[in-house]
Amino acid sequence: MPAARECPMCGETMKLKHTDHVVRVAGYPQPTTRTTVEWICPECDYFEEAEAEKA
Numbered sequence: 001m002p003a004a005r006e007c008p009m010c011g012e013t014m015k016l017k018h019t020d021h022v023v024r025v026a027g028y029p030q031p032t033t034r035t036t037v038e039w040i041c042p043e044c045d046y047f048e049e050a051e052a053e054k055a
C-alpha cells in the first residue's frame, strides 16, 4: 500500500484513516471487528476507499 497519495481534486497529500466497525454475524455470539481504510483529503474533504485489508 502506498504511504502517500495525492488528492485528485486539489492535489493535497491525503491521509490514511482507519475506522473500526463492529460487525455482528448471525450464528456467532461474539461480534467481530472489521477495519476499513480510507484516504482522506484534509483540504477538500474528498475521500476514497483504500485497498481492503486481507483477513
Ligand SMILES: [Zn+2]
Pocket: 007, 008, 009, 010, 011, 012, 041, 042, 043, 044, 045, 046
Ligand atoms: Zn483535496
